[in-house]
Amino acid sequence: xxxxxxxxxxxxxxxxxxxxxxxxxxxxxxxxxxxxxxxxxxxxxxxxxxxxxxxxxxxxxxxxxxxxxxxxxxxxxxxxxxxxxxxxxxxxxxxxxxxxxxxxxxxxxxxxxxxxxxxxxxxxxxxxxxxxxxxxxxxxxxxxxxxxxxxxxxxxxxxxxxxxxxxxxxxxxxxxxxxxxxxxxxxxxxxxxxxxxxxxxxxxxxxxxxxxxxxxxxxxxxxxxxxxxxxxxxxxxxxxxxxxxxxxxxxxxxxxxxxxxxxxxxxxxxxxxxxxxxxxxxxxxxxxxxxxxxxxxxxxxxxxxxxxxxxxxxxxxxxxxxxxxxxxxxxxxxxxx
Amino acid sequence: xxxxxxxxxxxxxxxxxxxxxxxxxxxxxxxxxxxxxxxxxxxxxxxxxxxxxxxxxxxxxxxxxxxxxxxxxxxxxxxxxxxxxxxxxxxxxxxxxxxxxxxxxxxxxxxxxxxxxxxxxxxxxxxxxxxxxxxxxxxxxxxxxxxxxxxxxxxxxxxxxxxxxxxxxxxxxxxxxxxxxxxxxxxxxxxxxxxxxxxxxxxxxxxxxxxxxxxxxxxxxxxxxxxxxxxxxxxxxxxxxxxxxxxxxxxxxxxxxxxxxxxxxxxxxxxxxxxxxxxxxxxxxxxxxxxxxxxxxxxxxxxxxxxxxxxxxxxxxxxxxxxxxxxxxxxxxxxxxxxxxxxxxxxxxxxx
Numbered sequence: 001x002x003x004x005x006x007x008x009x010x011x012x013x014x015x016x017x018x019x020x021x022x023x024x025x026x027x028x029x030x031x032x033x034x035x036x037x038x039x040x041x042x043x044x045x046x047x048x049x050x051x052x053x054x055x056x057x058x059x060x061x062x063x064x065x066x067x068x069x070x071x072x073x074x075x076x077x078x079x080x081x082x083x084x085x086x087x088x089x090x091x092x093x094x095x096x097x098x099x100x101x102x103x104x105x106x107x108x109x110x111x112x113x114x115x116x117x118x119x120x121x122x123x124x125x126x127x128x129x130x131x132x133x134x135x136x137x138x139x140x141x142x143x144x145x146x147x148x149x150x151x152x153x154x155x156x157x158x159x160x161x162x163x164x165x166x167x168x169x170x171x172x173x174x175x176x177x178x179x180x181x182x183x184x185x186x187x188x189x190x191x192x193x194x195x196x197x198x199x200x201x202x203x204x205x206x207x208x209x210x211x212x213x214x215x216x217x218x219x220x221x222x223x224x225x226x227x228x229x230x231x232x233x234x235x236x237x238x239x240x241x242x243x244x245x246x247x248x249x250x251x252x253x254x255x256x257x258x259x260x261x262x263x264x265x266x267x268x269x270x271x272x273x274x275x276x277x278x279x280x281x282x283x284x285x286x287x288x289x290x291x292x293x294x295x296x297x298x299x300x301x302x303x304x305x306x307x308x309x310x311x312x313x314x315x316x317x318x319x320x321x322x323x324x325x326x327x328x329x330x331x332x333x334x335x336x337x
Numbered sequence: 338x339x340x341x342x343x344x345x346x347x348x349x350x351x352x353x354x355x356x357x358x359x360x361x362x363x364x365x366x367x368x369x370x371x372x373x374x375x376x377x378x379x380x381x382x383x384x385x386x387x388x389x390x391x392x393x394x395x396x397x398x399x400x401x402x403x404x405x406x407x408x409x410x411x412x413x414x415x416x417x418x419x420x421x422x423x424x425x426x427x428x429x430x431x432x433x434x435x436x437x438x439x440x441x442x443x444x445x446x447x448x449x450x451x452x453x454x455x456x457x458x459x460x461x462x463x464x465x466x467x468x469x470x471x472x473x474x475x476x477x478x479x480x481x482x483x484x485x486x487x488x489x490x491x492x493x494x495x496x497x498x499x500x501x502x503x504x505x506x507x508x509x510x511x512x513x514x515x516x517x518x519x520x521x522x523x524x525x526x527x528x529x530x531x532x533x534x535x536x537x538x539x540x541x542x543x544x545x546x547x548x549x550x551x552x553x554x555x556x557x558x559x560x561x562x563x564x565x566x567x568x569x570x571x572x573x574x575x576x577x578x579x580x581x582x583x584x585x586x587x588x589x590x591x592x593x594x595x596x597x598x599x600x601x602x603x604x605x606x607x608x609x610x611x612x613x614x615x616x617x618x619x620x621x622x623x624x625x626x627x628x629x630x631x632x633x634x635x636x637x638x639x640x641x642x643x644x645x646x647x648x649x650x651x652x653x654x655x656x657x658x659x660x661x662x663x664x665x666x667x668x669x670x671x672x673x674x675x676x677x678x679x680x681x682x683x684x685x686x687x688x689x
Contacts, residue, residue: 046560055559059552162390166577166608177585253547254584255577258391260547304556310513310542 028276028328029291035327036298044305052301054183058252060297061186062087062176064290065245066264067271068190068197069238071289074272075201076234077214077281079141082130083242083268085152086123087261090243091250092156094119095168103167104160112169119172120243126152127239131232149265157258165256176251186248193241197286206230214281271296274324295324381439381641383634384414386429388444388469389421393573393606394626395444397688398468401630411634414438423447427454434463440478440637444468448516451475464640468633470516477663479636479646481629484667485517488622489524491672492601495620496566497533499592499599505537506566507557509575511545518545521570521603539564545571551578558586565598572604572621580617589617605673605685613678620674627684628653628668636666 040047066083073080098115099105110118126148133144178185200207212220213227221227250256269279275292277284299320308316383406387399399416406413414436419426426445433441441463445451448470455475458465464478471480496506508525511518522540529538539561541553550569558564569575583589583598590596602609605623612618632653639646648659655668673683680686 044560049559052556052559055552055555059555062548157390162392162396164393164573164577164608177581249548252581253551253578254581255547257547257574257577300552301556304541304553305560307539310510310540313542 026276026285026288027291028331029274029288029295029324031331032295032324032327033291033298036295036302040298040302040305043302047302047305052305054187056297056301057187057190058184059300060293061184061190062245062249062252063264063267063271063296064190064293065193065241065248066261066268067275067289067293068194068286069241069245070265070268071272071275071277071284071286072197072201072210072234072241073238074277074279074281075214075284076210076231077217078134078231078235079145080127080130080235080238081142081145081265082126082148082152083238084261084263084265085149085156086126086239086242087246087249087264088256088259089152089156089246090119090123090126090239091172091246091260092160092165092256093122094243095165095172095250095256096159098169099165099167104163104165112171115169115172116175116247119247120240123239123241123243123246124236125239127236127242128232130239131235134235135228135232153262160256160258162258164258166254168250168255172247173251173254176248177254178251186252189244189248193244194286194290201286210234211282214283216282267296270321274321274328276328296321299324382412382414382437383440383442383637383641384430384433384436384438385416385442385633385637386426386433386444387416387418388426388446390418391421393608394571394604394624397606397626397684398630400688401627402634405627405630405634409631409634409638411638413634419443421446423450426451430454430458434458434461438463440464440466440640442466442468442633442637445470445472446515449473464637466633466636466640468629471660471665472662475662477660478640479657480660480663480665481632481636481668482517482665483624483629483670485520486524487667488603488624488670489521489526490528491622491670492521492568492603493525493528493532495601495672496568496599497529497536499619500533500536500565502533503535504565505539505561505563506568507539507541507554507564509541509543509550509554509567509569509579511543511570513542518570525568536566543570543575545574547574547578550575551582554579554582555585558582558588567598567600569600569602572602572606572609576602576606576609576612576618580612583617591616592619605683607685607688610673610678610683610685613673613675616675620672623671623673623683623685625668625670625684627687632666632668 046052066087069083070080094115096105097108097118098110098112100109101107130145130148133139134141175185175189180188201210209220209225209230212225213230217227246261249260271292272289273279274295276288299317303313303316385402387395389395402416403413414433417429417433419429423445426443430441441458443465444467451472452474455465455472455477459476467477467480469482471482508522510522513519526538529536539557543550543553567579569579579600588596588598600618602618602621603624605621609621613621646657646664648657648664650656651666655666657664657666
């Protein structure tokens, strides 16, 4: 997390055998996913049907985007807890700028088509402000974003007066509820963004530089990476992606409740870390983070199908995540951090 | 990707603007509550703590409080808010009693952890009225809440009759750590077992979260496409996700259509009434936010004046029952369907 770290032996541009190792680390959760698929098919015959698996992907699409944003920030060696609050606040503010006062809006009544761009803009602004405090003010990312998590959620509560927003423009709900070519649009969007991120971090200089910065910021600076600028951009992108997660979630649920997104950050960290992304920066891949999301989604789905009693569900859920961590540790063969 | 000082300035400006906008709305809020407190003054000062700021039901309740205080002539202190945190509630209660409250109205969401606070208030001779929840231990002057067991039973009877006593229903439960969620779930389950044993009930622990409700309902409908009924414990959080899932499955149809899924909700907020009018859901149980506010303050005032009450029927269609640690006024909770959804007496039709 600190910018002055000097230890981590991570490379800006791995070659030869290192690439092999990186690939392997991506796939440590694959055995877990296989076990879950087999277990699930025993739990209920409906589990392996395309309909159910599509549902799992759709249900996890918003969380997947938060995990994507968090993974980018973690790889760059920083931290962002405020993403979960952006998931609720950005859509709420975007929508309130376009809906009439009677429905809970500000009364500006801008054209409905602007709601999504405004929402993404708000997310980007939160990210930019985080980046400003962390990179320019040199504050600790953990504390800054912890405070921002409270501030951003508080802003939503204050502006909406704690009310849920129900009357939303149709265009705002579209992305989260439409179907393209037989699959929910949300799945296509998430798939496309993950592909872009995997390619960018794998093959482009700016993307590769995230690993350099996360591994050793001073070394990265010494070889000419504009560390401040890149990390700041990552925070802005993270904010925008979290806002988009909010749009997808809103479309799926048909309304914005006052606590949308609250508590997600723990799931996002769990998914990123079991997927092999290091909390210390510089390690892990976007593909790995995606497998983490899939594990969490499959576990939730199996628990629901099985009808695990409510009072035991959290215990079972937490335990399965621990077991997944252990399996990925054994499969990966290297100490986790 | 140049982010220069100009962009920084713009970010700060935007944040400052939003913050100041937020601040101004808050100050008008307390400003509105203030005159209500000064209006009438009989008995003693009444302190009130709101349990949370992020729920539709409680926000309606907190809007009714200053209004009812004026009507009843209660000397209300500026309200505090404990944000669903029992530690904050304890601190707020101490502050209120320090500021000279003679009676305290609260809605402890954690009904166990409030016991020692109630004991210390009792030793200071400050009577406590609780709203919506019943403390497990510690003296209370009066508990004002709807009969949550009756909610569960009424929902069960409604669905049981509509389904003709057989089929599959889903219960979207609230948090099991709350007495209201538990009461509703237990009464619903017990009634189904007793009166409609051929109906299969799927219990979904949603923790009052819309996102969990949507995922669980969607998964369950995939597993059992012949589900014909849904009972939602809280309209505020479950309504929009449920309608969205049913829409996506193309299951919103008139009651005569065999595809129709019967949905009964709980709370009675305006959006549920709107959904009943549109035919998206069939019924709701109205949890009277206005009566909660009115009778909480009514009993607070009575406590300040030193009045006492006995168990038995009251003059407002409810019954007072004896608890080990005090009394409870169980307010009626009407069933709202398409027939009576436009009744102006329902609180959901009065909020704007």
